[in-house]
Amino acid sequence: MDIVYIRDLRVxxxxxxxDWERKIRQQIKIDxxxxxxxxxxxxxxxxxYTLNYKESAKLVAAYVQKSEFQLVETLAERVAELxxxxxxxxxxxxxxxxxxxxxxxxxxxxxxxxxxx
Ligand SMILES: Nc1nc2c(c(=O)[nH]1)N=C([C@H](O)[C@@H](O)CO)CN2
Numbered sequence: 001m002d003i004v005y006i007r008d009l010r011v012x013x014x015x016x017x018x019d020w021e022r023k024i025r026q027q028i029k030i031d032x033x034x035x036x037x038x039x040x041x042x043x044x045x046x047x048x049y050t051l052n053y054k055e056s057a058k059l060v061a062a063y064v065q066k067s068e069f070q071l072v073e074t075l076a077e078r079v080a081e082l083x084x085x086x087x088x089x090x091x092x093x094x095x096x097x098x099x100x101x102x103x104x105x106x107x108x109x110x111x112x113x114x115x116x117x
Contacts, residue, residue: 001091002038004051007031011064015075015098028064028075029099029107032056034083035091056087072096072110080114091115 009032012025034056040049063082069075076096083092097109 001035004034004036004038004053004056005032006034006053006057006060009057009061011061013064013075014068015070015072016101017070026101027099028072029097029109030060030064030079031095032060032079032083033093034087034089036089051087051089056083059083059086072098072108073112076110076112077114080112084114084116089116 009030011028011030013028014022014025015028016022016026034051036051038050041047059082060079063079064075067075067078069078076094079096080092080094083089083094091113093111093113095109095111097107099107102108
């Protein structure tokens with residue numbers, strides 16, 4: 001399987017378990033690896049056969065921006081479900097982190113891989 005990727009997509013969202021986190025918006029950093037067969041696009045040089053990374057990024061950013069989950073686990077799971085359903089992906093790897101959540105660290109978060117059922 002080939003991969004179409006998006007790295008370092010930054011979106012502000014309401015996320016966290018603490019009271020103070022419910023009152024602010026924090027930056028979320030998202031890396032995506034999305035399974036796709038790139039050969040039809042390469043053979044035809046036609047955007048219609050691609051997994052369009054611009055459309056995928058817009059879809060994820062719009063969703064994350066409106067989300068209000070407590071855990072990064074929940075948000076990552078929902079992003080994976082959204083991409084599998086809307087972009088018809090066979091497989092996706094979602095890395096989702098909070099860059100400023102834990103002092104002394106560069107970033108904390110989760111990495112999940114999910115397949116279409
Ligand atoms: N595995 C997780 N651990 C923690 C989470 C989380 O979403 N998943 N969240 C927090 C707090 O919201 C934290 O980010 C505030 O600094 C703590 N641990």
